[in-house]
Amino acid sequence: MRSITTLDLQYAHRFYGFKGEAQYLHGHTGVLTIEVEDTVEPGVNMVFPCNEIQKTAWEVLKNFDHALILREDDPLLPAVLDVYEKQGIRNGAPQNKMMGPAFKTELATAYPECRLVVTKETLTVEGMIKIVYDLLKDKLNIAKITFTSGVNAASAEFTTKNKIDRCPLCGIALDENGVCPKCGYRKQK
Ligand SMILES: [Zn+2]
Ligand SMILES: [Zn+2]
Numbered sequence: 001m002r003s004i005t006t007l008d009l010q011y012a013h014r015f016y017g018f019k020g021e022a023q024y025l026h027g028h029t030g031v032l033t034i035e036v037e038d039t040v041e042p043g044v045n046m047v048f049p050c051n052e053i054q055k056t057a058w059e060v061l062k063n064f065d066h067a068l069i070l071r072e073d074d075p076l077l078p079a080v081l082d083v084y085e086k087q088g089i090r091n092g093a094p095q096n097k098m099m100g101p102a103f104k105t106e107l108a109t110a111y112p113e114c115r116l117v118v119t120k121e122t123l124t125v126e127g128m129i130k131i132v133y134d135l136l137k138d139k140l141n142i143a144k145i146t147f148t149s150g151v152n153a154a155s156a157e158f159t160t161k162n163k164i165d166r167c168p169l170c171g172i173a174l175d176e177n178g179v180c181p182k183c184g185y186r187k188q189k
Helices: 050-064 076-087 125-136
Strands: 002-013 026-037 067-071 108-111 116-119 142-149 152-157
Touching (some): 002 050, 026 050, 026 125, 050 067, 076 116, 108 125, 125 142, 125 152
Parallel strands (some): 067 116
Antiparallel strands (some): 002 026, 026 142, 108 116, 142 152
């Protein structure tokens, strides 16, 4: 069975080199749906608590919210960084609090201190799904990701491989010692 969660991401981007309106900088509210698959954990009668899926995903994905997402070869990138530098906000601002941990993967690098994500490929809805799966695949048993942004939507299905041990009292993943980080439940050996 699957537990499903949805979160919103507000971001600005453009399709550099694309022949159409999308070559101009513009913004979206994207809706990301993550489906996590596993057996139903009998103690809590759920696959995984949806608020926990959301929390795990948001911790990383908040770097995309109220962010500018540019492809690594886009000439807007050095131009924007130059303005941020001159304004003194490139390395952070007191109002910029919603920062996740900086990350760098094959597909994307996050610079939370200036709310910027630099991508290898054009950030289409398909591109976003590839990035999100890559960031979360080791933390969640992701079976499907759907991303909708304006009139664009894409989805992809994945084979779940990790059998994650869950707490029978609160449903969240047990740590490497078989202990629940939330309630302290310990798995019987
Ligand atoms: Zn767009
Ligand atoms: Zn627990």
